[in-house]
Amino acid sequence: MSTTETISGPISDLTLEEAHFFARVAAKTHAADDVVLLTLRHQDGEDLPPWRPGAHIDLVLSNGLTRQYSLCGDPADRSSYVVGVLNAPNSRGGSRFVHESLATGDSVTVRGPRNHFRLVDAPSYLFVAGGIGITPIAAMIREVQQQGKPWTLVYGGRTLSSMAFRDELTAYGTRTTLWPQDQKGIIDLPTALGSPDCHTAVYTCGPEPLLAAVEAICAEKWPSGSLHLERFTAKKVDTAHDVAFEIELATSGVRLTVPADKSVLSVLEEAGTRILSSCGEGTCGTCETTVIEGTIDHRDSVLTLEEKAENSCMMVCVSRATCPVLVLDL
Ligand code: FES
Incomplete structure:
Protein backbone atom coordinates (compact mmCIF):
# COMPACT_ATOMS: atom_id res chain seq x y z
CA MET A 1 0.00 0.00 0.00
CA ASN A 115 19.00 5.35 -4.26
CA HIS A 116 21.73 7.98 -4.11
CA PHE A 117 24.52 5.41 -4.45
CA ARG A 118 23.74 4.03 -7.87
CA LEU A 119 25.90 1.53 -9.64
CA VAL A 120 27.14 3.28 -12.77
CA ASP A 121 27.85 1.38 -15.95
CA ALA A 122 31.63 0.95 -16.04
CA PRO A 123 34.04 -1.48 -17.70
CA SER A 124 35.34 -2.59 -14.28
CA TYR A 125 34.90 -1.93 -10.59
CA LEU A 126 37.02 -1.61 -7.47
CA PHE A 127 35.06 -1.94 -4.23
CA VAL A 128 36.43 -0.88 -0.83
CA ALA A 129 34.17 -1.76 2.10
CA GLY A 130 34.57 -1.41 5.83
CA GLY A 131 32.39 -3.15 8.41
CA ILE A 132 28.65 -2.82 7.84
CA GLY A 133 29.48 -0.78 4.72
CA ILE A 134 29.58 -4.13 2.95
CA THR A 135 25.77 -4.21 2.75
CA PRO A 136 25.26 -2.03 -0.37
CA ILE A 137 28.54 -3.28 -1.83
CA ALA A 138 27.48 -6.95 -1.58
CA ALA A 139 24.40 -6.24 -3.71
CA MET A 140 26.56 -4.38 -6.25
CA ILE A 141 29.04 -7.22 -6.46
CA ARG A 142 26.32 -9.75 -7.22
CA GLU A 143 25.10 -7.52 -10.04
CA VAL A 144 28.48 -6.92 -11.69
CA GLN A 145 29.33 -10.60 -11.27
CA GLN A 146 26.10 -11.46 -13.13
CA GLN A 147 27.06 -8.99 -15.84
CA GLY A 148 30.41 -10.75 -16.21
CA LYS A 149 32.40 -7.59 -15.56
CA PRO A 150 35.78 -7.56 -13.83
CA TRP A 151 35.79 -6.41 -10.24
CA THR A 152 37.85 -6.60 -7.08
CA LEU A 153 36.93 -6.06 -3.45
CA VAL A 154 38.99 -5.06 -0.44
CA TYR A 155 36.86 -5.61 2.65
CA GLY A 156 38.00 -4.64 6.13
CA GLY A 157 36.51 -5.45 9.51
CA ARG A 158 37.52 -5.60 13.16
CA THR A 159 37.80 -9.39 13.07
CA LEU A 160 36.89 -12.11 10.58
CA SER A 161 33.86 -13.07 12.64
CA SER A 162 32.55 -9.49 12.50
CA MET A 163 32.46 -9.47 8.69
CA ALA A 164 29.04 -10.19 7.19
CA PHE A 165 28.85 -12.03 3.84
CA ARG A 166 32.48 -13.18 4.17
CA ASP A 167 31.75 -16.75 3.03
CA GLU A 168 29.81 -15.60 -0.03
CA LEU A 169 32.49 -13.08 -0.94
CA THR A 170 35.50 -15.32 -0.43
CA ALA A 171 33.83 -17.85 -2.76
CA TYR A 172 34.74 -15.42 -5.57
CA GLY A 173 38.40 -16.32 -5.01
CA THR A 174 41.17 -13.80 -5.60
CA ARG A 175 38.73 -11.04 -6.50
CA THR A 176 38.03 -10.65 -2.80
CA THR A 177 40.62 -9.60 -0.25
CA LEU A 178 39.43 -9.80 3.34
CA TRP A 179 41.25 -7.50 5.71
CA PRO A 180 40.49 -8.35 9.37
CA GLN A 181 42.11 -5.61 11.41
CA ASP A 182 43.13 -7.85 14.31
CA GLN A 183 45.26 -9.92 11.92
CA LYS A 184 46.42 -7.45 9.26
CA GLY A 185 46.00 -3.96 10.70
CA ILE A 186 44.18 -1.28 8.73
CA ILE A 187 43.58 -1.71 5.00
CA ASP A 188 46.60 -0.87 2.85
CA LEU A 189 44.73 1.73 0.81
CA PRO A 190 47.75 3.15 -1.05
CA THR A 191 48.25 -0.31 -2.54
CA ALA A 192 44.55 -1.10 -3.01
CA LEU A 193 44.06 2.20 -4.86
CA GLY A 194 47.53 2.23 -6.34
CA SER A 195 46.60 1.71 -9.99
CA PRO A 196 44.43 4.63 -11.10
CA ASP A 197 42.46 3.71 -14.18
CA CYS A 198 39.91 5.73 -16.12
CA HIS A 199 37.92 2.56 -16.91
CA THR A 200 37.38 1.55 -13.28
CA ALA A 201 34.63 2.87 -11.02
CA VAL A 202 35.62 2.96 -7.34
CA TYR A 203 32.84 2.32 -4.81
CA THR A 204 33.37 2.66 -1.09
CA CYS A 205 31.19 2.48 2.00
CA GLY A 206 32.14 2.12 5.64
CA PRO A 207 33.34 4.10 8.65
CA GLU A 208 34.31 7.73 8.22
CA PRO A 209 38.11 7.32 8.57
CA LEU A 210 38.08 4.77 5.74
CA LEU A 211 35.94 6.98 3.51
CA ALA A 212 38.08 10.04 4.21
CA ALA A 213 41.24 8.12 3.34
CA VAL A 214 39.75 6.71 0.12
CA GLU A 215 38.51 10.18 -0.82
CA ALA A 216 41.94 11.70 -0.26
CA ILE A 217 43.74 9.11 -2.39
CA CYS A 218 41.18 9.27 -5.19
CA ALA A 219 41.24 13.08 -5.21
CA GLU A 220 44.99 13.01 -5.60
CA LYS A 221 45.47 10.10 -7.97
CA TRP A 222 42.29 8.95 -9.68
CA PRO A 223 40.46 10.57 -12.61
CA SER A 224 37.67 12.93 -11.57
CA GLY A 225 34.35 11.11 -11.21
CA SER A 226 35.92 7.71 -10.47
CA LEU A 227 34.86 7.63 -6.82
CA HIS A 228 31.36 6.83 -5.58
CA LEU A 229 30.81 6.67 -1.85
CA GLU A 230 28.07 6.41 0.69
CA ARG A 231 28.28 7.72 4.23
CA PHE A 232 26.24 6.22 7.04
CA THR A 233 27.18 9.05 9.35
CA ALA A 234 27.30 12.75 8.65
CA LYS A 235 30.53 14.50 7.83
CA LYS A 236 31.67 16.91 10.51
CA VAL A 237 31.01 20.51 9.49
CA ASP A 238 32.37 23.64 11.15
CA THR A 239 29.31 25.79 11.86
CA ALA A 240 31.11 28.41 13.96
CA HIS A 241 31.08 30.99 11.17
CA ASP A 242 27.56 30.38 9.85
CA VAL A 243 25.61 33.51 8.98
CA ALA A 244 21.96 34.23 8.26
CA PHE A 245 20.62 34.28 4.69
CA GLU A 246 17.24 34.35 2.98
CA ILE A 247 15.30 31.77 1.03
CA GLU A 248 12.61 32.64 -1.47
CA LEU A 249 9.82 30.20 -2.30
CA ALA A 250 9.40 30.45 -6.05
CA THR A 251 5.70 29.61 -6.22
CA SER A 252 4.60 32.23 -3.69
CA GLY A 253 7.47 34.71 -3.71
CA VAL A 254 7.54 34.53 0.09
CA ARG A 255 10.93 35.24 1.63
CA LEU A 256 12.08 33.68 4.88
CA THR A 257 15.20 34.33 6.91
CA VAL A 258 17.37 31.37 7.84
CA PRO A 259 19.20 32.39 11.02
CA ALA A 260 22.78 31.28 11.60
CA ASP A 261 21.67 28.67 14.11
CA LYS A 262 18.79 27.10 12.14
CA SER A 263 18.55 24.89 9.08
CA VAL A 264 16.59 25.69 5.94
CA LEU A 265 14.44 22.66 6.74
CA SER A 266 13.48 23.90 10.20
CA VAL A 267 12.68 27.39 8.87
CA LEU A 268 10.46 25.88 6.17
CA GLU A 269 8.70 23.67 8.68
CA GLU A 270 8.15 26.52 11.12
CA ALA A 271 6.60 28.49 8.27
CA GLY A 272 4.22 25.63 7.52
CA THR A 273 5.92 24.31 4.40
CA ARG A 274 6.43 20.63 5.01
CA ILE A 275 9.31 18.90 3.29
CA LEU A 276 9.83 15.17 3.34
CA SER A 277 12.82 14.48 5.55
CA SER A 278 14.27 11.58 7.41
CA CYS A 279 17.84 11.58 8.73
CA GLY A 280 18.13 15.33 9.36
CA GLU A 281 21.90 15.13 8.94
CA GLY A 282 22.49 15.09 5.20
CA THR A 283 23.00 11.37 4.70
CA CYS A 284 19.73 9.99 3.28
CA GLY A 285 18.77 12.35 0.44
CA THR A 286 15.08 12.54 1.38
CA CYS A 287 14.92 16.32 1.69
CA GLU A 288 16.52 17.05 -1.69
CA THR A 289 15.09 20.33 -2.99
CA THR A 290 15.59 22.01 -6.34
CA VAL A 291 17.36 25.37 -6.27
CA ILE A 292 16.46 27.86 -8.99
CA GLU A 293 18.83 30.71 -8.11
CA GLY A 294 21.67 31.35 -5.72
CA THR A 295 24.84 29.58 -4.69
CA ILE A 296 24.59 26.56 -2.43
CA ASP A 297 26.93 25.75 0.44
CA HIS A 298 26.64 21.96 0.17
CA ARG A 299 27.11 20.15 3.47
CA ASP A 300 25.48 16.81 2.76
CA SER A 301 27.06 13.41 2.36
CA VAL A 302 24.81 12.37 -0.52
CA LEU A 303 25.63 14.35 -3.65
CA THR A 304 28.78 13.65 -5.62
CA LEU A 305 31.30 16.42 -6.25
CA GLU A 306 29.96 16.70 -9.80
CA GLU A 307 26.36 16.97 -8.59
CA LYS A 308 27.36 19.62 -6.07
CA ALA A 309 29.13 21.58 -8.80
CA GLU A 310 25.87 21.66 -10.80
CA ASN A 311 24.39 23.85 -8.03
CA SER A 312 20.88 22.72 -8.90
CA CYS A 313 19.64 21.00 -5.74
CA MET A 314 20.39 20.88 -2.04
CA MET A 315 19.69 18.86 1.08
CA VAL A 316 17.80 21.46 3.07
CA CYS A 317 18.40 19.71 6.40
CA VAL A 318 22.08 20.71 6.41
CA SER A 319 23.12 22.75 3.37
CA ARG A 320 23.15 26.52 3.40
CA ALA A 321 23.91 29.45 1.08
CA THR A 322 27.03 31.32 0.14
CA CYS A 323 24.92 34.17 -1.22
CA PRO A 324 22.27 36.48 0.30
CA VAL A 325 19.21 34.71 -1.22
CA LEU A 326 18.50 31.16 -2.40
CA VAL A 327 15.41 30.73 -4.58
CA LEU A 328 13.88 27.29 -3.99
CA ASP A 329 11.50 25.45 -6.29
CA LEU A 330 8.80 25.34 -3.64
S1 FES B 1 16.68 14.49 5.68
FE1 FES B 1 18.23 13.09 5.09
S2 FES B 1 19.46 14.29 3.73
FE2 FES B 1 18.05 15.72 4.56
Whole structure:
Protein backbone atom coordinates (compact mmCIF):
# COMPACT_ATOMS: atom_id res chain seq x y z
CA MET A 1 0.00 0.00 0.00
CA SER A 2 1.37 3.38 -0.85
CA THR A 3 0.03 6.58 0.60
CA THR A 4 -0.20 10.16 -0.54
CA GLU A 5 0.05 12.64 2.29
CA THR A 6 -1.25 16.15 1.63
CA ILE A 7 -0.18 18.79 4.08
CA SER A 8 -1.42 22.34 4.11
CA GLY A 9 0.41 25.25 5.63
CA PRO A 10 -0.03 28.98 5.91
CA ILE A 11 2.52 29.70 3.21
CA SER A 12 2.16 26.96 0.68
CA ASP A 13 0.24 23.82 -0.01
CA LEU A 14 2.51 20.99 -0.90
CA THR A 15 1.59 17.47 -1.84
CA LEU A 16 4.11 15.10 -0.37
CA GLU A 17 4.17 11.72 -1.89
CA GLU A 18 6.45 8.92 -0.91
CA ALA A 19 5.67 5.26 -1.02
CA HIS A 20 5.45 3.61 2.33
CA PHE A 21 4.01 0.32 3.38
CA PHE A 22 3.67 -1.94 6.36
CA ALA A 23 5.96 -4.92 6.50
CA ARG A 24 6.48 -7.86 8.78
CA VAL A 25 9.82 -9.17 9.91
CA ALA A 26 9.82 -12.59 8.22
CA ALA A 27 13.23 -13.58 9.58
CA LYS A 28 15.95 -12.21 11.82
CA THR A 29 19.22 -14.08 11.44
CA HIS A 30 22.78 -13.79 12.68
CA ALA A 31 25.11 -12.61 9.89
CA ALA A 32 28.27 -11.82 11.87
CA ASP A 33 29.27 -10.63 15.33
CA ASP A 34 26.83 -7.82 16.20
CA VAL A 35 25.19 -7.97 12.75
CA VAL A 36 21.71 -9.32 12.04
CA LEU A 37 19.94 -9.67 8.72
CA LEU A 38 16.27 -8.73 8.67
CA THR A 39 14.06 -10.21 5.96
CA LEU A 40 10.99 -8.04 5.45
CA ARG A 41 7.82 -8.96 3.58
CA HIS A 42 4.81 -6.84 2.70
CA GLN A 43 2.15 -7.19 5.38
CA ASP A 44 -0.50 -8.00 2.74
CA GLY A 45 1.74 -10.23 0.66
CA GLU A 46 2.08 -7.70 -2.16
CA ASP A 47 5.16 -7.29 -4.31
CA LEU A 48 7.62 -4.80 -2.88
CA PRO A 49 8.72 -1.71 -4.82
CA PRO A 50 11.61 -2.44 -7.20
CA TRP A 51 15.13 -1.38 -6.28
CA ARG A 52 18.68 -1.47 -7.63
CA PRO A 53 21.96 -2.05 -5.77
CA GLY A 54 22.93 0.94 -3.65
CA ALA A 55 19.34 1.65 -2.59
CA HIS A 56 18.28 2.10 1.01
CA ILE A 57 15.00 2.13 2.89
CA ASP A 58 13.76 3.88 6.01
CA LEU A 59 12.59 1.62 8.79
CA VAL A 60 10.12 3.44 11.01
CA LEU A 61 10.46 1.54 14.27
CA SER A 62 7.82 1.19 16.95
CA ASN A 63 10.06 3.07 19.42
CA GLY A 64 9.51 6.17 17.29
CA LEU A 65 12.91 6.18 15.61
CA THR A 66 13.44 6.15 11.86
CA ARG A 67 16.64 4.67 10.52
CA GLN A 68 18.08 4.10 7.06
CA TYR A 69 19.42 0.72 6.00
CA SER A 70 20.92 -0.40 2.69
CA LEU A 71 19.16 -3.19 0.85
CA CYS A 72 21.44 -6.17 0.48
CA GLY A 73 19.20 -8.95 -0.84
CA ASP A 74 18.27 -9.90 -4.39
CA PRO A 75 16.58 -7.12 -6.41
CA ALA A 76 14.89 -9.80 -8.55
CA ASP A 77 13.05 -11.11 -5.48
CA ARG A 78 10.07 -8.76 -5.22
CA SER A 79 8.65 -10.69 -2.26
CA SER A 80 11.22 -9.58 0.31
CA TYR A 81 13.79 -7.01 1.29
CA VAL A 82 16.90 -7.88 3.26
CA VAL A 83 18.81 -5.35 5.36
CA GLY A 84 21.86 -5.81 7.56
CA VAL A 85 21.89 -4.04 10.91
CA LEU A 86 24.99 -3.52 13.03
CA ASN A 87 24.50 -3.16 16.77
CA ALA A 88 26.77 -0.14 16.86
CA PRO A 89 28.42 0.68 20.19
CA ASN A 90 27.50 4.33 19.62
CA SER A 91 23.91 3.48 18.65
CA ARG A 92 21.46 6.31 19.23
CA GLY A 93 18.74 3.75 19.78
CA GLY A 94 17.84 2.46 16.31
CA SER A 95 20.20 -0.46 15.85
CA ARG A 96 19.99 -1.39 19.54
CA PHE A 97 16.20 -1.57 19.24
CA VAL A 98 16.49 -3.78 16.15
CA HIS A 99 18.91 -6.12 17.93
CA GLU A 100 17.27 -6.24 21.34
CA SER A 101 13.55 -5.70 20.75
CA LEU A 102 12.51 -6.28 17.15
CA ALA A 103 11.41 -9.88 16.64
CA THR A 104 10.24 -12.12 13.84
CA GLY A 105 6.58 -11.37 13.16
CA ASP A 106 6.79 -7.75 14.29
CA SER A 107 5.44 -5.00 12.08
CA VAL A 108 7.48 -2.06 10.79
CA THR A 109 6.72 0.78 8.44
CA VAL A 110 9.01 0.93 5.43
CA ARG A 111 9.60 4.08 3.36
CA GLY A 112 11.44 4.13 0.09
CA PRO A 113 13.45 2.64 -1.44
CA ARG A 114 15.66 5.52 -2.52
CA ASN A 115 19.00 5.35 -4.26
CA HIS A 116 21.73 7.98 -4.11
CA PHE A 117 24.52 5.41 -4.45
CA ARG A 118 23.74 4.03 -7.87
CA LEU A 119 25.90 1.53 -9.64
CA VAL A 120 27.14 3.28 -12.77
CA ASP A 121 27.85 1.38 -15.95
CA ALA A 122 31.63 0.95 -16.04
CA PRO A 123 34.04 -1.48 -17.70
CA SER A 124 35.34 -2.59 -14.28
CA TYR A 125 34.90 -1.93 -10.59
CA LEU A 126 37.02 -1.61 -7.47
CA PHE A 127 35.06 -1.94 -4.23
CA VAL A 128 36.43 -0.88 -0.83
CA ALA A 129 34.17 -1.76 2.10
CA GLY A 130 34.57 -1.41 5.83
CA GLY A 131 32.39 -3.15 8.41
CA ILE A 132 28.65 -2.82 7.84
CA GLY A 133 29.48 -0.78 4.72
CA ILE A 134 29.58 -4.13 2.95
CA THR A 135 25.77 -4.21 2.75
CA PRO A 136 25.26 -2.03 -0.37
CA ILE A 137 28.54 -3.28 -1.83
CA ALA A 138 27.48 -6.95 -1.58
CA ALA A 139 24.40 -6.24 -3.71
CA MET A 140 26.56 -4.38 -6.25
CA ILE A 141 29.04 -7.22 -6.46
CA ARG A 142 26.32 -9.75 -7.22
CA GLU A 143 25.10 -7.52 -10.04
CA VAL A 144 28.48 -6.92 -11.69
CA GLN A 145 29.33 -10.60 -11.27
CA GLN A 146 26.10 -11.46 -13.13
CA GLN A 147 27.06 -8.99 -15.84
CA GLY A 148 30.41 -10.75 -16.21
CA LYS A 149 32.40 -7.59 -15.56
CA PRO A 150 35.78 -7.56 -13.83
CA TRP A 151 35.79 -6.41 -10.24
CA THR A 152 37.85 -6.60 -7.08
CA LEU A 153 36.93 -6.06 -3.45
CA VAL A 154 38.99 -5.06 -0.44
CA TYR A 155 36.86 -5.61 2.65
CA GLY A 156 38.00 -4.64 6.13
CA GLY A 157 36.51 -5.45 9.51
CA ARG A 158 37.52 -5.60 13.16
CA THR A 159 37.80 -9.39 13.07
CA LEU A 160 36.89 -12.11 10.58
CA SER A 161 33.86 -13.07 12.64
CA SER A 162 32.55 -9.49 12.50
CA MET A 163 32.46 -9.47 8.69
CA ALA A 164 29.04 -10.19 7.19
CA PHE A 165 28.85 -12.03 3.84
CA ARG A 166 32.48 -13.18 4.17
CA ASP A 167 31.75 -16.75 3.03
CA GLU A 168 29.81 -15.60 -0.03
CA LEU A 169 32.49 -13.08 -0.94
CA THR A 170 35.50 -15.32 -0.43
CA ALA A 171 33.83 -17.85 -2.76
CA TYR A 172 34.74 -15.42 -5.57
CA GLY A 173 38.40 -16.32 -5.01
CA THR A 174 41.17 -13.80 -5.60
CA ARG A 175 38.73 -11.04 -6.50
CA THR A 176 38.03 -10.65 -2.80
CA THR A 177 40.62 -9.60 -0.25
CA LEU A 178 39.43 -9.80 3.34
CA TRP A 179 41.25 -7.50 5.71
CA PRO A 180 40.49 -8.35 9.37
CA GLN A 181 42.11 -5.61 11.41
CA ASP A 182 43.13 -7.85 14.31
CA GLN A 183 45.26 -9.92 11.92
CA LYS A 184 46.42 -7.45 9.26
CA GLY A 185 46.00 -3.96 10.70
CA ILE A 186 44.18 -1.28 8.73
CA ILE A 187 43.58 -1.71 5.00
CA ASP A 188 46.60 -0.87 2.85
CA LEU A 189 44.73 1.73 0.81
CA PRO A 190 47.75 3.15 -1.05
CA THR A 191 48.25 -0.31 -2.54
CA ALA A 192 44.55 -1.10 -3.01
CA LEU A 193 44.06 2.20 -4.86
CA GLY A 194 47.53 2.23 -6.34
CA SER A 195 46.60 1.71 -9.99
CA PRO A 196 44.43 4.63 -11.10
CA ASP A 197 42.46 3.71 -14.18
CA CYS A 198 39.91 5.73 -16.12
CA HIS A 199 37.92 2.56 -16.91
CA THR A 200 37.38 1.55 -13.28
CA ALA A 201 34.63 2.87 -11.02
CA VAL A 202 35.62 2.96 -7.34
CA TYR A 203 32.84 2.32 -4.81
CA THR A 204 33.37 2.66 -1.09
CA CYS A 205 31.19 2.48 2.00
CA GLY A 206 32.14 2.12 5.64
CA PRO A 207 33.34 4.10 8.65
CA GLU A 208 34.31 7.73 8.22
CA PRO A 209 38.11 7.32 8.57
CA LEU A 210 38.08 4.77 5.74
CA LEU A 211 35.94 6.98 3.51
CA ALA A 212 38.08 10.04 4.21
CA ALA A 213 41.24 8.12 3.34
CA VAL A 214 39.75 6.71 0.12
CA GLU A 215 38.51 10.18 -0.82
CA ALA A 216 41.94 11.70 -0.26
CA ILE A 217 43.74 9.11 -2.39
CA CYS A 218 41.18 9.27 -5.19
CA ALA A 219 41.24 13.08 -5.21
CA GLU A 220 44.99 13.01 -5.60
CA LYS A 221 45.47 10.10 -7.97
CA TRP A 222 42.29 8.95 -9.68
CA PRO A 223 40.46 10.57 -12.61
CA SER A 224 37.67 12.93 -11.57
CA GLY A 225 34.35 11.11 -11.21
CA SER A 226 35.92 7.71 -10.47
CA LEU A 227 34.86 7.63 -6.82
CA HIS A 228 31.36 6.83 -5.58
CA LEU A 229 30.81 6.67 -1.85
CA GLU A 230 28.07 6.41 0.69
CA ARG A 231 28.28 7.72 4.23
CA PHE A 232 26.24 6.22 7.04
CA THR A 233 27.18 9.05 9.35
CA ALA A 234 27.30 12.75 8.65
CA LYS A 235 30.53 14.50 7.83
CA LYS A 236 31.67 16.91 10.51
CA VAL A 237 31.01 20.51 9.49
CA ASP A 238 32.37 23.64 11.15
CA THR A 239 29.31 25.79 11.86
CA ALA A 240 31.11 28.41 13.96
CA HIS A 241 31.08 30.99 11.17
CA ASP A 242 27.56 30.38 9.85
CA VAL A 243 25.61 33.51 8.98
CA ALA A 244 21.96 34.23 8.26
CA PHE A 245 20.62 34.28 4.69
CA GLU A 246 17.24 34.35 2.98
CA ILE A 247 15.30 31.77 1.03
CA GLU A 248 12.61 32.64 -1.47
CA LEU A 249 9.82 30.20 -2.30
CA ALA A 250 9.40 30.45 -6.05
CA THR A 251 5.70 29.61 -6.22
CA SER A 252 4.60 32.23 -3.69
CA GLY A 253 7.47 34.71 -3.71
CA VAL A 254 7.54 34.53 0.09
CA ARG A 255 10.93 35.24 1.63
CA LEU A 256 12.08 33.68 4.88
CA THR A 257 15.20 34.33 6.91
CA VAL A 258 17.37 31.37 7.84
CA PRO A 259 19.20 32.39 11.02
CA ALA A 260 22.78 31.28 11.60
CA ASP A 261 21.67 28.67 14.11
CA LYS A 262 18.79 27.10 12.14
CA SER A 263 18.55 24.89 9.08
CA VAL A 264 16.59 25.69 5.94
CA LEU A 265 14.44 22.66 6.74
CA SER A 266 13.48 23.90 10.20
CA VAL A 267 12.68 27.39 8.87
CA LEU A 268 10.46 25.88 6.17
CA GLU A 269 8.70 23.67 8.68
CA GLU A 270 8.15 26.52 11.12
CA ALA A 271 6.60 28.49 8.27
CA GLY A 272 4.22 25.63 7.52
CA THR A 273 5.92 24.31 4.40
CA ARG A 274 6.43 20.63 5.01
CA ILE A 275 9.31 18.90 3.29
CA LEU A 276 9.83 15.17 3.34
CA SER A 277 12.82 14.48 5.55
CA SER A 278 14.27 11.58 7.41
CA CYS A 279 17.84 11.58 8.73
CA GLY A 280 18.13 15.33 9.36
CA GLU A 281 21.90 15.13 8.94
CA GLY A 282 22.49 15.09 5.20
CA THR A 283 23.00 11.37 4.70
CA CYS A 284 19.73 9.99 3.28
CA GLY A 285 18.77 12.35 0.44
CA THR A 286 15.08 12.54 1.38
CA CYS A 287 14.92 16.32 1.69
CA GLU A 288 16.52 17.05 -1.69
CA THR A 289 15.09 20.33 -2.99
CA THR A 290 15.59 22.01 -6.34
CA VAL A 291 17.36 25.37 -6.27
CA ILE A 292 16.46 27.86 -8.99
CA GLU A 293 18.83 30.71 -8.11
CA GLY A 294 21.67 31.35 -5.72
CA THR A 295 24.84 29.58 -4.69
CA ILE A 296 24.59 26.56 -2.43
CA ASP A 297 26.93 25.75 0.44
CA HIS A 298 26.64 21.96 0.17
CA ARG A 299 27.11 20.15 3.47
CA ASP A 300 25.48 16.81 2.76
CA SER A 301 27.06 13.41 2.36
CA VAL A 302 24.81 12.37 -0.52
CA LEU A 303 25.63 14.35 -3.65
CA THR A 304 28.78 13.65 -5.62
CA LEU A 305 31.30 16.42 -6.25
CA GLU A 306 29.96 16.70 -9.80
CA GLU A 307 26.36 16.97 -8.59
CA LYS A 308 27.36 19.62 -6.07
CA ALA A 309 29.13 21.58 -8.80
CA GLU A 310 25.87 21.66 -10.80
CA ASN A 311 24.39 23.85 -8.03
CA SER A 312 20.88 22.72 -8.90
CA CYS A 313 19.64 21.00 -5.74
CA MET A 314 20.39 20.88 -2.04
CA MET A 315 19.69 18.86 1.08
CA VAL A 316 17.80 21.46 3.07
CA CYS A 317 18.40 19.71 6.40
CA VAL A 318 22.08 20.71 6.41
CA SER A 319 23.12 22.75 3.37
CA ARG A 320 23.15 26.52 3.40
CA ALA A 321 23.91 29.45 1.08
CA THR A 322 27.03 31.32 0.14
CA CYS A 323 24.92 34.17 -1.22
CA PRO A 324 22.27 36.48 0.30
CA VAL A 325 19.21 34.71 -1.22
CA LEU A 326 18.50 31.16 -2.40
CA VAL A 327 15.41 30.73 -4.58
CA LEU A 328 13.88 27.29 -3.99
CA ASP A 329 11.50 25.45 -6.29
CA LEU A 330 8.80 25.34 -3.64
S1 FES B 1 16.68 14.49 5.68
FE1 FES B 1 18.23 13.09 5.09
S2 FES B 1 19.46 14.29 3.73
FE2 FES B 1 18.05 15.72 4.56
